[in-house]
Amino acid sequence: MPARSSSTSEALLGLLTIEPMSGYDLGLVIRESIGHFWNESYGQIYPNLKRLAAEGLVASKRERQEGKPDRRIYSITAKGRERLAAWLAIPPQPEIPRNELLLKLFFGAQTDAEVLIGYVQVMVETHRALLEEFEKTEREIARQREYLDTPFWKIAARFGQIEMEAHLRWAEETLAQLNKLARKRRSPSKARTEKSHAGK
Amino acid sequence: MPARSSSTSEALLGLLTIEPMSGYDLGLVIRESIGHFWNESYGQIYPNLKRLAAEGLVASKRERQEGKPDRRIYSITAKGRERLAAWLAIPPQPEIPRNELLLKLFFGAQTDAEVLIGYVQVMVETHRALLEEFEKTEREIARQREYLDTPFWKIAARFGQIEMEAHLRWAEETLAQLNKLARKRRSPSKARTEKSHAGK
DNA sequence: GGGTGCATGTAATGGGTTACATGATTCT
DNA sequence: AGAATCATGTAACCCATTACATGCACCC
Numbered sequence: 524m525p526a527r528s529s530s531t532s533e534a535l536l537g538l539l540t541i542e543p544m545s546g547y548d549l550g551l552v553i554r555e556s557i558g559h560f561w562n563e564s565y566g567q568i569y570p571n572l573k574r575l576a577a578e579g580l581v582a583s584k585r586e587r588q589e590g591k592p593d594r595r596i597y598s599i600t601a602k603g604r605e606r607l608a609a610w611l612a613i614p615p616q617p618e619i620p621r622n623e624l625l626l627k628l629f630f631g632a633q634t635d636a637e638v639l640i641g642y643v644q645v646m647v648e649t650h651r652a653l654l655e656e657f658e659k660t661e662r663e664i665a666r667q668r669e670y671l672d673t674p675f676w677k678i679a680a681r682f683g684q685i686e687m688e689a690h691l692r693w694a695e696e697t698l699a700q701l702n703k704l705a706r707k708r709r710s711p712s713k714a715r716t717e718k719s720h721a722g723k
Numbered sequence: 724m725p726a727r728s729s730s731t732s733e734a735l736l737g738l739l740t741i742e743p744m745s746g747y748d749l750g751l752v753i754r755e756s757i758g759h760f761w762n763e764s765y766g767q768i769y770p771n772l773k774r775l776a777a778e779g780l781v782a783s784k785r786e787r788q789e790g791k792p793d794r795r796i797y798s799i800t801a802k803g804r805e806r807l808a809a810w811l812a813i814p815p816q817p818e819i820p821r822n823e824l825l826l827k828l829f830f831g832a833q834t835d836a837e838v839l840i841g842y843v844q845v846m847v848e849t850h851r852a853l854l855e856e857f858e859k860t861e862r863e864i865a866r867q868r869e870y871l872d873t874p875f876w877k878i879a880a881r882f883g884q885i886e887m888e889a890h891l892r893w894a895e896e897t898l899a900q901l902n903k904l905a906r907k908r909r910s911p912s913k914a915r916t917e918k919s920h921a922g923k
Numbered sequence: 924g925g926g927t928g929c930a931t932g933t934a935a936t937g938g939g940t941t942a943c944a945t946g947a948t949t950c951t
Numbered sequence: 952a953g954a955a956t957c958a959t960g961t962a963a964c965c966c967a968t969t970a971c972a973t974g975c976a977c978c979c
Binding site: 530533534537540556557559560561562604607608610611612614615616617618619620621622623624625626627628629630631632633634638641642645649671672674675676677678679681682685686688689690692693696697700701704 | 730733734737740756757759760761762804807808810811812814815816817818819820821822823824825826827828829830831832833834838841842845849871872874875876877878879881882885886888889890892893896897900901904
């Protein structure tokens with residue numbers, strides 16, 4: 524999506540500071556750690572690891588396993604840590620969001636309020652589940668013995684919590700609004716059927 | 724980014740229900756209406772309009788202007804409205820966010836807390852400005868004579884407000900945390916220099 | 924004369940998801 | 952025998968940003 528530069532390889536380097544891992548592991552770890560604010564597919568992970576290895580930013584060794592296929596374990600090198608540090612020193616780029624729910628709501632006059640209510644209700648369910656996940660993550664981090672990384676992981680989990688709580692509050696407010704609109708449209712009492720076009 | 728389907732053309736169709744517009748106008752309108760949750764560049768707008776016209780979803784006519792170049796004004800057709808309605812009936816896809824600030828914070832143990840504090844402070848400033856923008860947008864919508872679209876625009880503006888407020892609360896909490904960490908690291912009292920690696 | 928705004932486009936580039944391909948082993 | 956999990960990878964596709972190209976008119 525960005526015409527220049529993405530932080531995919533830096534995300535991989537960062538995860539490898541926690542522990543040496545295989546590409547497969549990285550995929551799993553991403554999903555259950557940074558997955559809520561940073562995603563990577565295997566189609567990105569494997570080619571990126573190859574490139575990182577070619578640049579000497581990670582080292583790899585084959586590991587034999589019993590009853591399972593061989594794994595290629597990657598670990599970050601000193602050079603890789605330098606690259607990660609350099610990346611951390613660059614101010615983060617603001618994200619350009621693409622929120623399809625909001626887009627559909629913005630054009631909500633072009634459809635039935637009932638449909639929109641359904642979308643918001645689905646969102647409430649998923650965000651409630653996400654909130655619980657973030658809370659669980661925070662408790663797990665708190666339970667662990669504290670080391671250098673934990674305060675930062677907590678900060679990320681807190682972001683998710685606070686944002687989900689805010690979204691749920693908005694959803695409640697929005698559902699009330701949409702219900703009012705649905706009622707109004709169903710009862711054409713003094714309802715003026717205004718043009719939806721602003722016209723000239 | 725999505726391998727299949729994006730809502731770019733539907734966003735354009737939706738905006739054309741408000742008023743017939745040129746591609747140039749669409750770019751401007753996007754920035755000042757849906758720009759906070761949906762962006763399109765001219766490199767997307769113009770080719771998409773062409774495709775929409777070829778499919779008969781929009782009609783175009785050239786408009787001569789004095790002192791300015793000609794404009795090609797697009798308006799949505801009946802077929803275009805059908806397409807938009809069909810799209811609105813499909814549940815919105817959840818967005819996969821990519822938040823670089825959170826990613827850098829997650830790996831915060833690999834750099835100085837001072838640097839991270841700077842990033843969060845910049846975020847506070849920009850989000851405060853955004854909050855004001857959303858509030859201004861809401862006031863403007865409220866001031867306008869109400870028609871079919873306004874309640875939905877308000878809903879979108881409220882989302883921005885509530886989210887920005889939440890982010891600012893998180894930022895305050897996070898700055899307090901980071902300051903504690905910075906102080907702790909500066910004074911190596913009984914500070915155990917634990918390994919940042921989880922090891923095996 | 925040169926910068927800025929209006930206006931429409933195209934091309935290069937790069938990134939990301941999905942789908943496909945392969946193959947071993949364990950469980951049912 | 953067949954499904955599921957572990958594991959690594961490639962290729963097709965598509966989409967989005969950026970940069971480039973063009974040209975007119977107005978203002979300083």
